[in-house]
Amino acid sequence: GDSVTQMEGPVTLSEEAFLTINCTYTATGYPSLFWYVQYPGEGLQLLLKATKADDKGSNKGFEATYRKETTSFHLEKGSVQVSDSAVYFCALSPTDYGGATNKLIFGTGTLLAVQP
Amino acid sequence: DAGVTQSPTHLIKTRGQQVTLRCSPKSGHDTVSWYQQALGQGPQFIFQYYEEEERQRGNFPDRFSGHQFPNYSSELNVNALLLGDSALYLCASSLAVEWDNSPLHFGNGTRLTVT
Secondary structure, eight states: OOEEEEOOSOEEEETTOOEEEOEEEEOSSOOEEEEEEEOTTSOEEEEEEEOSTTOEEEETTEEEEOBTTTTBOOEEESSOOGGGOEEEEEEEEOEETTEEOOOOEEOOOEEEEEEO | OOOOEEEOSEEEEOTTOOEEEEEEOOTTOOEEEEEEEOTTSOOEEEEEEETTEEEEEOSOOTTEEEEEOTTSOEEEEEOSOOGGGOEEEEEEEEOGGGTTTOOOEEOOOEEEEEO
């Protein structure tokens, strides 16, 4: 079945460091890909998305490119801040013969801790 | 504009009991999905309700059931609780006509502890 694999954490970085969180997926068809962020005590918030191959999603300095050839959707940010500390989830939304399914399959999450 | 609201925020139950969790979708949304997030794991899809019917279901036993009301709010019911049902239960809403482009909006969840 469809699945998402992302790098295990925690990832600990100093402020202004470069961030990469790896995400690969297995899916049939043409899924949409997402990154969600979960701050302590809160629900999930959409960070960015990409709906087709070679699309680049971006938001708040974060970027990820939908790579169908490598089935990857790695999250990057050039300069992290302490306020970026959170758990990041990579997810896919499968498609079926009816089109978009509007459900999400998540990875296990990666905890990012940014130190001043 | 109210987002997705869930109640209660925390709940403690005993094995074998039954529990009901509630969700009000974001204003204007008509579809509600429920997810279970065990500690240290990603959320897992339980089921989705649209037009008061269960439209999709994940790999969860029949002990998990739900309901959607005419005002689009929803309930998740879990019978015969097991210790393994302890988790954060997340509700997410969306608009059916925008499934291709509309992201899910999540509530802050209900933390269920089964003792």
